[in-house]
Amino acid sequence: MEEKTKKSVRFDLRRREFLKMGLAAGLAAGIPMGLIPKIGSRTAYAQISEALEKIPAETRWTITGNALTGMSVGIMTALFDAVGQEKYNEIIKQLMTEGGGASKQIADNLGLAGVDAKSTAETFRTVLLVSMGPEFKFQIVEATAEKAAYRCTECPWWNRVKELGTPYDLLSVGSSAYTNSFVKSLNPKVTVSRLTGMCVGDAYCEYVFEL
DSSP: OHHHHHHHHHHHHHHHHHHHHHHHHHHHTTOOGGGSOOTTOTTHHHHHHHHHHHSOHHHHHHHHHHHHHHHHHHHHHHHHHHHOHHHHHHHHHHHHHHHHHHTHHHHHHTTOOOSSHHHHHHHHHHHHHHHHOTTOEEEEEEEOSSEEEEEEEEOHHHHHHHHHTOOSOOSHHHHHHHHHHHHHHHOTTOEEEEEEOGGGTOSSEEEEEEO
16 A cells, blocks of 8 residues: 555656656747737637747747657656556557557658658658657668668657656667557558667667568
């Protein structure tokens, strides 16, 4: 009983942390606070629309990506603290497998396909950028119809983990589950392997797509 209480306390504290982190991400991205209207005013919706128009698209994209990854990593940390490594891996694998498959809809909406290894890798990188923000940085290693490889040298998820100071690996299981599920839903004939990962101490994450 005492152990459950301790876990509940840790979870609640972490929950507050990720909420503050999401707010901080928005502020750090440079949103002009004077543009935010007072909630409840008659013209609130019009003011919000006008305020958004004044914020450059790149800034809005950055704010959204930072808030998404910041709050998500906070939730993941709280979950890990509450249930432990084994159960955490089980839950995250299931969630990210579903997320990877569902992300094909983003590719479809953008008119992107995965007819071979090269186009699958390109589509995957594009969906990551569109849905998770512009912090991602990629280096193309190889790009042919049969085989494509790239390195991710900057990752918003890894950046948030470092900012939060999380001492354990939150990302490996989820990253692999999401990537494999997305690629399979895009083109079942293409396989993907992650050779290295920043979340396990490497300098970059390297992915290889093969047809």
